[in-house]
Amino acid sequence: MRPPKFALLGLVALFMASCRAVPIEDVAFPRFPSGSETLSMAQIQHVTVEAASGPEWIVREDSPSRLIATHGARTHVAKVSLDYTRDGFSIGSLDSTNLDQDSGKIDPNDNRWVAKPRKDILRATLHEAANRS
Numbered sequence: 001m002r003p004p005k006f007a008l009l010g011l012v013a014l015f016m017a018s019c020r021a022v023p024i025e026d027v028a029f030p031r032f033p034s035g036s037e038t039l040s041m042a043q044i045q046h047v048t049v050e051a052a053s054g055p056e057w058i059v060r061e062d063s064p065s066r067l068i069a070t071h072g073a074r075t076h077v078a079k080v081s082l083d084y085t086r087d088g089f090s091i092g093s094l095d096s097t098n099l100d101q102d103s104g105k106i107d108p109n110d111n112r113w114v115a116k117p118r119k120d121i122l123r124a125t126l127h128e129a130a131n132r133s
Helices: 005-018 041-052 108-132
Strands: 057-063 066-073 076-084 089-097
Touching (some): 041 057, 041 076, 076 108, 089 108
Antiparallel strands (some): 057 066, 066 076, 076 089
């Protein structure tokens, strides 16, 4: 019994969709929430490190105001830089393993992984600023 042609085409389409690369979406300097201007740089660093150190993320200090964060899931690894000031932060892609990073494009999972620390950092900064006032 031969499989129907549309089933075979569906499997090929599903395979092709799972292999696509999308543009790298770096986080370009979102400002910290209102009220965070009362936080010291030490507090901002602490909040940023704690928020970025979520599940499967390893964060280390590279230099003052710059962290390197590495995310590992099975055989996939994404490495990003996280630069911060008193006003805001940015997250930029540095390197990846098994994420098909090539000429400004990457596996869609990398962009999804980077979006979570961004939200967590903004949420944690807002919370810390609210607790300080």
